[in-house]
Amino acid sequence: MHHRGADAKQTFNTIGIGGGVSTTSAGAGTTRYTGARIARVEDARLLTGRGTFVDDVTRPGMFHACFVRSPFARARIAGIDVADALALPGVRAVFTADDLNPAVHELWYTIQGPKAPTTPLPLLADGEARFVGDPVALVVATDRYVAEDATEVVVVDYEPLPAVADYATADRSDAVVWEQFPGNVVGELGGGATDEVEVALAGAAHVVESPIRQQAYVAVPMETRGIVAEWEPASEQLTIWAATQAPNEVRSVVARVLGLAEHRIRVIMRDTGGGFGQKVLPMREELCLALAATKVPAPVKWIEDRRENLLSAGQARHEQARVRFGFDAEGTLLAAAVDHVQDVGAYPLPWPVGTGAAVGMIFPGPYRIPATSFTHRSMFSNTQGRTAYRGPWMFESVAREVVLDTAARRMGIDPVELRRRNILRTDELPYANGNGMPYADMSPAETFEHALELFGYDAFRAEQADARAVGRYLGVGTCSYVEPTTPGNGYYASEGATIRIDPSGKVSVYVAGGSTGNSLETTVVQLTADALGVPIEDVATVQGDTALTPYGAGTGGSRSGAMTAGAVEATASVLREKLRRIAAHRLECAPEDVELGGGRASVRGTPTIGLSIAELADLAYNRTTALPPGVGGGLEASERYTAPSPMPLWANATHVCSCEVDVATGQVTILRYVVAEDCGPMINPTVVEGQIAGGTVQGIGGALLERLAYDDDGNPLATTFMDYLLPTTTEVPIIEYGHVETLSAGPGGYKGVGEGGAIGAPAAVANAVADALAPFGVVVEDLPLDPQTVVAMIEAATSR
Amino acid sequence: MGEVEISLSVNGHARTDAVEPRLTLADYLRERCQLTGTHLGCEHGVCGACTVLVDGAAVRSCLVLAVQADGAEVTTIEGIAAPDGTLSPVQAAFRECHGLQCGFCTPGFVVSATALLRDNPDPTDDELRVGLAGNLCRCTGYQGILAAVRRAAEAG
Numbered sequence: 001m002h003h004r005g006a007d008a009k010q011t012f013n014t015i016g017i018g019g020g021v022s023t024t025s026a027g028a029g030t031t032r033y034t035g036a037r038i039a040r041v042e043d044a045r046l047l048t049g050r051g052t053f054v055d056d057v058t059r060p061g062m063f064h065a066c067f068v069r070s071p072f073a074r075a076r077i078a079g080i081d082v083a084d085a086l087a088l089p090g091v092r093a094v095f096t097a098d099d100l101n102p103a104v105h106e107l108w109y110t111i112q113g114p115k116a117p118t119t120p121l122p123l124l125a126d127g128e129a130r131f132v133g134d135p136v137a138l139v140v141a142t143d144r145y146v147a148e149d150a151t152e153v154v155v156v157d158y159e160p161l162p163a164v165a166d167y168a169t170a171d172r173s174d175a176v177v178w179e180q181f182p183g184n185v186v187g188e189l190g191g192g193a194t195d196e197v198e199v200a201l202a203g204a205a206h207v208v209e210s211p212i213r214q215q216a217y218v219a220v221p222m223e224t225r226g227i228v229a230e231w232e233p234a235s236e237q238l239t240i241w242a243a244t245q246a247p248n249e250v251r252s253v254v255a256r257v258l259g260l261a262e263h264r265i266r267v268i269m270r271d272t273g274g275g276f277g278q279k280v281l282p283m284r285e286e287l288c289l290a291l292a293a294t295k296v297p298a299p300v301k302w303i304e305d306r307r308e309n310l311l312s313a314g315q316a317r318h319e320q321a322r323v324r325f326g327f328d329a330e331g332t333l334l335a336a337a338v339d340h341v342q343d344v345g346a347y348p349l350p351w352p353v354g355t356g357a358a359v360g361m362i363f364p365g366p367y368r369i370p371a372t373s374f375t376h377r378s379m380f381s382n383t384q385g386r387t388a389y390r391g392p393w394m395f396e397s398v399a400r401e402v403v404l405d406t407a408a409r410r411m412g413i414d415p416v417e418l419r420r421r422n423i424l425r426t427d428e429l430p431y432a433n434g435n436g437m438p439y440a441d442m443s444p445a446e447t448f449e450h451a452l453e454l455f456g457y458d459a460f461r462a463e464q465a466d467a468r469a470v471g472r473y474l475g476v477g478t479c480s481y482v483e484p485t486t487p488g489n490g491y492y493a494s495e496g497a498t499i500r501i502d503p504s505g506k507v508s509v510y511v512a513g514g515s516t517g518n519s520l521e522t523t524v525v526q527l528t529a530d531a532l533g534v535p536i537e538d539v540a541t542v543q544g545d546t547a548l549t550p551y552g553a554g555t556g557g558s559r560s561g562a563m564t565a566g567a568v569e570a571t572a573s574v575l576r577e578k579l580r581r582i583a584a585h586r587l588e589c590a591p592e593d594v595e596l597g598g599g600r601a602s603v604r605g606t607p608t609i610g611l612s613i614a615e616l617a618d619l620a621y622n623r624t625t626a627l628p629p630g631v632g633g634g635l636e637a638s639e640r641y642t643a644p645s646p647m648p649l650w651a652n653a654t655h656v657c658s659c660e661v662d663v664a665t666g667q668v669t670i671l672r673y674v675v676a677e678d679c680g681p682m683i684n685p686t687v688v689e690g691q692i693a694g695g696t697v698q699g700i701g702g703a704l705l706e707r708l709a710y711d712d713d714g715n716p717l718a719t720t721f722m723d724y725l726l727p728t729t730t731e732v733p734i735i736e737y738g739h740v741e742t743l744s745a746g747p748g749g750y751k752g753v754g755e756g757g758a759i760g761a762p763a764a765v766a767n768a769v770a771d772a773l774a775p776f777g778v779v780v781e782d783l784p785l786d787p788q789t790v791v792a793m794i795e796a797a798t799s800r
Numbered sequence: 801m802g803e804v805e806i807s808l809s810v811n812g813h814a815r816t817d818a819v820e821p822r823l824t825l826a827d828y829l830r831e832r833c834q835l836t837g838t839h840l841g842c843e844h845g846v847c848g849a850c851t852v853l854v855d856g857a858a859v860r861s862c863l864v865l866a867v868q869a870d871g872a873e874v875t876t877i878e879g880i881a882a883p884d885g886t887l888s889p890v891q892a893a894f895r896e897c898h899g900l901q902c903g904f905c906t907p908g909f910v911v912s913a914t915a916l917l918r919d920n921p922d923p924t925d926d927e928l929r930v931g932l933a934g935n936l937c938r939c940t941g942y943q944g945i946l947a948a949v950r951r952a953a954e955a956g
Binding site: 516 | 900
């Protein structure tokens with residue numbers, strides 16, 4: 001393990017990234033691209049407007065689709081009259097539930113399998129609309145303008161019904177979202193040592209109990225969802241261009257829905273404009289388009305607009321808990337319990353109870369807690385369905401870290417000191433938390449201390465005291481978490497790579513892809529250049545086309561770095577062996593005496609005697625009689641990496657945030673922001689920092705700005721960027737990075753890093769605000785900490 | 801619906817087209833001119849992804865009708881780099897500073913920053929932040945973007 005301190009820079013003109021990046025190969029066989037700040041191969045096309053996002057795809061004879069969506073949170077659909085819409089010039093078809101839903105052969109997602117418990121998922125609302133935005137009909141027309149015109153004249157006879165607007169009281173509602181789920185309960189789970197926890201709490205010197213509630217906020221990729229589906233009836237071939245994180249999963253799910261063999265379907269994604277979990281699974285609208293394309297039949301495009309994205313692409317983060325901690329007299333944790341309830345809307349994807357239980361299982365976090373337990377409950381409501389969003393279980397960190405700060409203040413212990421007494425040290429690992437999570441290969445205490453050192457905690461406390469003396473309210477908050485990355489279960493457990501050394505000696509590497517800004521093309525090129533010992537400019541990659549690449553589960557679960565590293569190495573090792581055998585035969589030495597590097601195969605100890613990769617490729621493809629006995633032609637291989645166990649690779653991090661609160665207006669200004677993490681070795685530090693920064697700012701947005709609000713009747717209140725507030729350049733701090741490195745058990749020792757920023761930021765920000773307002777006795781129980789909430793908290797605390 | 805004839809210059813090339821009055825400039829550029837680098841992130845004038853230059857001014861092409869651009873000189877992201885592909889100083893700085901990840905908001909940022917630095921070649925950090933606050937990015941946390949535009953200003 002070693003530390004790599006970040007440059008603690010306060011102005012962005014000196015931020016330490018990008019400088020000195022070189023893509024020039026030294027060509028000496030010693031070049032290591034992995035670990036270097038390699039400039040991205042994706043950038044040239046994206047900077048010049050030459051990317052290919054799904055809305056950039058145009059097909060001959062293409063039609064455009066638009067959905068008719070329910071204006072009611074809950075309503076019976078008594079009838080739909082499409083005659084006026086069909087009469088509009090340019091309208092080709094209007095589909096309702098009667099047209100599309102019966103055509104579905106089977107609908108299930110690979111991560112769950114065909115027999116897992118699930119919730120209803122009609123493609124179009126069938127008999128009853130269950131949230132504002134529920135797709136009721138699909139119009140197909142010659143262009144988007146005409147399609148939108150036509151949606152205005154589709155006459156739907158709605159009979160409004162009372163809606164379940166509040167998930168927290170849904171079990172007591174007279175209304176039900178789905179009749180087959182009485183009380184609106186999707187499912188419940190619990191775990192840990194409940195009796196031990198109660199005993200420990202009963203005997204604890206300090207017991208701190210607090211509610212904590214998080215608002216709904218969402219992924220909001222800058223590119224909305226979208227799909228082009230083209231059906232060729234004669235060849236029974238469906239081609240799909242999609243905004244997706246998982247092209248193979250789109251293919252598999254569409255194959256099930258249409259009852260087609262997977263090889264009848266080709267899914268292509270070149271550039272996708274962000275996903276953050278929202279584009280992991282094809283949803284109802286995309287599946288409608290695939291079916292509609294076969295029925296028109298013609299190429300049909302649907303590009304979601306922003307209003308639809310905020311109405312219907314899925315909610316996240318809407319949950320609450322009751323948290324209880326027991327401590328001894330010195331502040332040592334004795335027990336922790338969390339009772340967690342989450343909103344899953346009307347059409348959650350996937351089955352939400354399993355992912356919801358992860359909140360409880362990871363709730364103990366990076367701390368040494370002898371007795372822990374959890375309960376989880378998923379509740380339906382008449383709002384949009386819950387979907388994955390970057391660190392879907394992150395509420396464990398919000399619940400634990402915010403209430404730990406509350407506890408520290410109640411016990412009169414500095415929040416950092418309280419954590420220091422309880423955080424796991426490297427010498428205590430491996431360690432199974434009380435809810436069964438087997439921690440290994442990480443560094444919670446070391447990372448925590450590294451973050452505090454970078455931040456200068458003691459100096460800040462002095463600065464804070466000076467500020468308070470003159471009526472300014474500064475605060476500091478931390479959040480430390482452990483994160484399961486790179487899951488090894490189900491279809492996530494393996495990943496493939498095909499590598500072809502072309503006859504010219506240049507290299508093409510094919511992986512499933514699903515990069516939505518994750519820099520996966522650059523990553524794979526770096527890894528392959530090192531694995532074969534060739535100059536990086538000699539390597540190109542093809543990703544995101546199910547007809548060309550190996551099968552793979554796509555981006556998600558912070559898995560792509562480690563999994564593609566494993567896949568590239570598995571395949572490259574086969575090619576290295578073949579290159580050595582061919583070279584050894586020509587150089588008249590033993591294969592084990594052949595060294596690869598710098599684009600050459602040379603005799604160990606005599607680098608001047610050797611052959612270039614181009615010469616070896618020429619032999620392999622064009623002069624097969626010169627190959628050694630038993631070695632076939634060509635230089636192409638395809639292998640898979642398979643995780644040896646379903647256990648994830650554990651990463652950990654500590655966020656430290658300082659802020660100033662204007663107690664008159666409630667405005668929170670972030671002053672400094674430090675993230676120290678242990679994601680294992682970094683393939684490309686610039687990419688790692690970019691992932692951390694993006695996630696962190698999403699978390700800051702969640703803590704201070706973003707709220708996917710609904711009113712008491714289930715009407716959405718945030719359907720534009722005027723109402724749904726994203727962070728901008730004027731709100732974000734300069735993020736300072738620290739890196740602690742522990743090797744994982746996975747390929748290269750790598751771990752995932754894509755989701756962590758979004759996990760750690762909300763609690764760090766909330767704790768900074770709570771610390772700033774500690775003189776008022778403020779307790780944070782509700783997010784986000786927008787100005788009105790902050791002012792209300794101060795007023796409530798001071799009137800107590 | 802009746803159509804209106806418009807004549808304009810797009811990236812230095814003269815065009816004449818008949819368009820519906822309700823056609824936005826963004827859709828005109830994307831669908832009629834096949835210049836798909838101009839992206840639509842919200843279609844209500846907040847995200848800035850569709851920013852183009854109209855007679856030199858950075859405008860949101862989702863809020864401008866094509867007919868309003870009659871007689872104008874329009875520059876899109878495709879017109880920012882040199883014809884041989886050499887990146888502009890702003891584009892090069894974005895590449896050097898990891899100012900983009902998914903790249904969807906990038907054309908709008910590059911166009912906005914190009915206009916910003918033309919009008920204010922030596923911005924303070926605050927001016928830079930305020931000048932870019934009309935564009936939204938969801939991937940980078942703005943870290944690389946702010947660094948890139950600062951670097952482009954220093955290079956300029």
